[in-house]
Structures are given as structure tokens and as C-alpha cells.
Amino acid sequence: MAEFCNKDNTKLNPQSSSNLAKLLSQLINKTPTAGYYATSAGTGTNQLHGLAQCRGDVTPKECSSCITDAADQITARCPGRPDARIWYDYCFLRYSKDNFVGKLDNSYALFFYNVENVTDPETFNGKLGGLVDEIRSQAVKLRSKGIGKGETKLSPFLTIYALVQCTRDLAAIDCAQCLAIAVGNFPNFCNNKKGCRALYDGCYVRYELYPFFFPLKSANSSIAAASEATSMVAVIRS
Known part of the structure; x- marks a missing residue:
């Protein structure tokens, strides 16, 4: 990738x-x-x-x-x-060569986002925000092994799917911070977008309007294909 x-x-x-x-x-x-x-x-x-x-x-x-x-x-x-x-x-x-294990590093990140915008940003962002907050709280729990995932209905015909994960060397507080920084950058790169992926060294955040995590649910494959075909990338360095 x-x-x-x-x-x-x-x-x-x-x-x-x-x-x-x-x-x-x-x-x-x-x-x-x-x-x-x-x-x-x-x-x-x-x-x-x-x-x-x-x-x-x-x-x-x-x-x-x-x-x-x-x-x-x-x-x-x-x-x-x-x-x-x-x-x-x-x-x-x-x-x-440097021992980075167990240390939070947000100096480099990649964002992949769908170039298409949602048609009802207010409703979409409200639903997405609630879902991401929920799965972020899952990820920092000890038994979760750093992962949180879930879905929420946007309409009778559309569902938002989201997944977050931290590397398991990070303490819960560092996991929470990494996810907060990643999600905090969504307005800069993914605002009102139909899909987005934030890739940091210590964590990963993704949402889509089609199922992408397992167990995989059936979905319109053309939606997924179109989303992948129209993605772009942004890079953060600090």
C-alpha cells in the first residue's frame, strides 16, 4: 500500500x-x-x-x-x-536502528481519502463521529489488543463501517493519543469524504461506506471499486 x-x-x-x-x-x-x-x-x-x-x-x-x-x-x-x-x-x-518499541511517534503519517463528498455532511459527520468515539474506546481496553470496529446506519440503504487499531507495544494512554491525533486530522484531509484511511506508525483509522473488515458483509462491489479507484494520498511530516 x-x-x-x-x-x-x-x-x-x-x-x-x-x-x-x-x-x-x-x-x-x-x-x-x-x-x-x-x-x-x-x-x-x-x-x-x-x-x-x-x-x-x-x-x-x-x-x-x-x-x-x-x-x-x-x-x-x-x-x-x-x-x-x-x-x-x-x-x-x-x-x-533506534529502539522505537513502546514509544509514541506521530512524526509521519499518510492519509488516503475518497475524492467524492457525501451528500448530507451534517448527518454523516454526526454519525461518523459517534461511531469513531465508540470504537476508539474499544481499542484502548486491555482485552481488545488495540482494535476497535463497528458500523452505524446512515440511512436505510447506507451504512458507515469503521475500524481503528493501535500497535500493541503502546500503552493505553499513547494509543488514545495516537487515535485522537489521527481523527483530529480528518477535517484537514477527509472532511465530508465518503472514505478515509489514516496511517500512523502507532495507529490506523479507517472508515468507508462499504464493509471492509471481517466478518465481511455483502455489499455493492461497484461502490467499493469506485471508492478505491478515486482515492488520493496526503503526507504529513513533522
């Missing part, structure tokens, strides 16, 4: 590159079991830290496939970089 490569002048040396291969192998092998895994490889200045997480509603098989592809693509798209991250619909993977 999208990636971030640290483009400073630093490159991984041969030992760090070897450690990266070991790190990615561990993430591929360990993440599907619980849907999340964080680890490190190497020592001293050659040490690398990594984290991988799958969306909380996907199966271990889907998780494994996503993480395997993410590990392959992150090295292809960010060759030799000391800090990189990649987002897919079903998973997220990051590695860095």
Missing part, C-alpha cells in the same frame, strides 16, 4: 544488513501466531529493532502472507535504509 524510507545519508553496513535479514526472518515466523511481534537483532551500533502487526480481524494465514510480502517489499523499496516502515491493508511492519 505505502512505505516510508528514511532518506538521510546513512546506509546499513554489511553487519547491519545481515542483522536486518535475521530480524525480518523472525518477524515473518513469529508474527502470525499472535498477530503481533517485536524483537531486535544484533548488538551495539549494528543492532536493529523491528515490529510487525496484522490487522486484528484477519486470519493467521492472511497475516503470514501479508508479513512475508511486507518483509520482501520493505527491503526492495528501502534498500540499505536504517529506518523504514511499510503499510498494507492487513499488516504493518517497521524496523529501525
Whole structure:
């Protein structure tokens, strides 16, 4: 879906590159079991830290496939970089020479949004706001593993579907803060839009007018296809 490569002048040396291969192998092998895994490889200045997480509603098989592809693509798209991250619909993977695990980082974000606007913004935003507040409260609960999802009727014929998730290394207060920042940026990028995805290192927020999380409900596939075909991207760096 999208990636971030640290483009400073630093490159991984041969030992760090070897450690990266070991790190990615561990993430591929360990993440599907619980849907999340964080680890490190190497020592001293050659040490690398990594984290991988799958969306909380996907199966271990889907998780494994996503993480395997993410590990392959992150090295292809960010060759030799000391800090990189990649987002897919079903998973997220990051590695860095700095130990970022357990730390909130909102310095980089991606927003994908549908270019089409809703026809009744006042009703839509009211319904969406209530739904997002509800699932955000789900996500910070200990047993939720960082995920919240739900739906609400917009009309007899339209339903809003939304999902939020934090990486499981974050404390509840950091999860809540990440989600608040992501949702707080909706007016800047997703105002009155039919669909939007906010991708941060520590959290993910998405809403659509068609079902996209599991268990998947039947929907008009043309609506989903049109939404995907007309999406655009905005980038935040701080």
C-alpha cells in the first residue's frame, strides 16, 4: 500500500544488513501466531529493532502472507535504509536502528481519502463521529489488543463501517493519543469524504461506506471499486 524510507545519508553496513535479514526472518515466523511481534537483532551500533502487526480481524494465514510480502517489499523499496516502515491493508511492519518499541511517534503519517463528498455532511459527520468515539474506546481496553470496529446506519440503504487499531507495544494512554491525533486530522484531509484511511506508525483509522473488515458483509462491489479507484494520498511530516 505505502512505505516510508528514511532518506538521510546513512546506509546499513554489511553487519547491519545481515542483522536486518535475521530480524525480518523472525518477524515473518513469529508474527502470525499472535498477530503481533517485536524483537531486535544484533548488538551495539549494528543492532536493529523491528515490529510487525496484522490487522486484528484477519486470519493467521492472511497475516503470514501479508508479513512475508511486507518483509520482501520493505527491503526492495528501502534498500540499505536504517529506518523504514511499510503499510498494507492487513499488516504493518517497521524496523529501525533506534529502539522505537513502546514509544509514541506521530512524526509521519499518510492519509488516503475518497475524492467524492457525501451528500448530507451534517448527518454523516454526526454519525461518523459517534461511531469513531465508540470504537476508539474499544481499542484502548486491555482485552481488545488495540482494535476497535463497528458500523452505524446512515440511512436505510447506507451504512458507515469503521475500524481503528493501535500497535500493541503502546500503552493505553499513547494509543488514545495516537487515535485522537489521527481523527483530529480528518477535517484537514477527509472532511465530508465518503472514505478515509489514516496511517500512523502507532495507529490506523479507517472508515468507508462499504464493509471492509471481517466478518465481511455483502455489499455493492461497484461502490467499493469506485471508492478505491478515486482515492488520493496526503503526507504529513513533522
